[in-house]
Amino acid sequence: MTVTQQARTPRRRAPRNTLNPDRILDAAVVLLDRDGAEAFTMRALAAQLGVGTMAVYSHFRSKEEISDAVAQRLLSEVELPAMGEAESTADAREQLREVCRSVFRLFADHPSALQLLTTRPMRGDEAIAVIDRMLGLLRAAGLDRVDAARAHVALMQYTVGSALWNVRRDRALCEDGLRDRVRARLADLPADRYPALTELVPELAIAQDAGMAQYELGLDGLLTGLIGPGPRSAR
């Protein structure tokens, strides 16, 4: 777990105003996407920016405040589909799919964002726009107020869960030979004790690796259950 010390070329004093909140957040996102959440350190962030560790504290009060700001910025990048009013349930359903896919994609593109967004509650105005859009579409799909609110929460829960599952799996695959060890263990399972599992090992592996395709399968299922079958429900 311990990392070898960087060669500490003695840095000259940074000129004034090299730093500002935006530059800091840019660097934070780079660091998170490239090296992961556990490498997101005040010291690493400052090094990335070419300043002393404490310089960052002139612009943010704490690491937590930076994390919140990063989450906020990433949420603002969720693309809401350009739209006219949804004119039918089918329209609404399709646009709903699009918004959910955007949120899922955000997590796929910025895996470390997930940790920020799941650890801390979604504050911030950016999340608001996404939520409003989803609720409007659920209403347009014909749900009453109570059902729309419930459906929205269910969709977000499923989306977060799917994203988390994928991120976890991607990270696990980086570990040395874990994939092979898991495969070996699954191949060794006693078929009489675990008949269903042993029969479905290859299908499970495929489903685990299917990423967005797997997400959409569950999403379609959930939408069907919540707002009724879509126009092409014969799959």
Place this chain on the structure above:
Amino acid sequence: MTVTQQARTPRRRAPRNTLNPDRILDAAVVLLDRDGAEAFTMRALAAQLGVGTMAVYSHFRSKEEISDAVAQRLLSEVELPAMGEAESTADAREQLREVCRSVFRLFADHPSALQLLTTRPMRGDEAIAVIDRMLGLLRAAGLDRVDAARAHVALMQYTVGSALWNVRRDRALCEDGLRDRVRARLADLPADRYPALTELVPELAIAQDAGMAQYELGLDGLLTGLIGPGPRSAR
């Protein structure tokens, strides 16, 4: 974030064999459930056990190894419903609901377990039994091999996401006055920009707080979408 130092009453040397893996895991679960994942520290664990910090290392190679063992133990506590063969799709659906609810309940009872289980992949034999049971039920419900595997992944993703959502909300509620601040912000939203959201603020609050009931709503939706409507689909 810094914690005031404990009064360090000088501890007398612990007799040999006071420690064993089981006692260590018991203490770890207590610590996690009571004080949360961020308070789960090798030093705190040792203190809880009344031994020096390094004593634990005679039984586990690292903190990571302890975390894995805790996750394993908690998964072994998931109650699988006693069952005969599922004799109809309706039977299978009902038993499936029961298994999913057990997994969800595990997370509700041991919120910090979620972090362990979502950070590291589910290794260990205990998870295997749960997975096998779910797959068997999905097959009994009439799904083919590919669809059963996909449905299982979707159900687990939704379950993990819902549990995470609830844990996050519970933790957020502990923060000082956060609830009121969020409520105030939602009340202040411009109704012309966010028409759907402003209209549904109370319904959303209810759905967020509904816990297991909200989980079941999405679960029913998902099951309906994945394996078809249940016997009492007229809700």
Place this chain on the structure above:
DNA sequence: ACCTGAACACCGTTCAAGT
């Protein structure tokens, strides 16, 4: 105002030493 290094209270873990 903004950037700096030293210092403090934490953390997981290595190591040599006690029993």
Place this chain on the structure above:
DNA sequence: ACCTGAACACCGTTCAAGT
């Protein structure tokens, strides 16, 4: 074999000091 304290390389953050 099992438990111990000192020590090391980290971490976030406080503080007084530079410019």
